[in-house]
Amino acid sequence: MSEKITMGEFKQVGENCSQYQPDRRGLQASMAVTGENEVSCITCRNWSGKRCVIDAFDNVAVNLGILPEEE
Numbered sequence: 001m002s003e004k005i006t007m008g009e010f011k012q013v014g015e016n017c018s019q020y021q022p023d024r025r026g027l028q029a030s031m032a033v034t035g036e037n038e039v040s041c042i043t044c045r046n047w048s049g050k051r052c053v054i055d056a057f058d059n060v061a062v063n064l065g066i067l068p069e070e071e
Helices: 007-016 024-034 056-064
Strands: none
Touching: 007 056
16 A cells, blocks of 8 residues: 555545444544544555555456556
């Protein structure tokens, strides 16, 4: 996964991920950062803080054109 993912891209992936599951702890942390209660990878219980523990992020990001498809 690229280190250059923006908060908007995390939100876009989270909104389009069928595996998104809200995590109250992440939700509170996100509200402190963004001031909003929003769906984002950052607020998903599958997000470890650095990566998606079920590997859904890369698949969704590739499908949305955020990340290039691996060859």
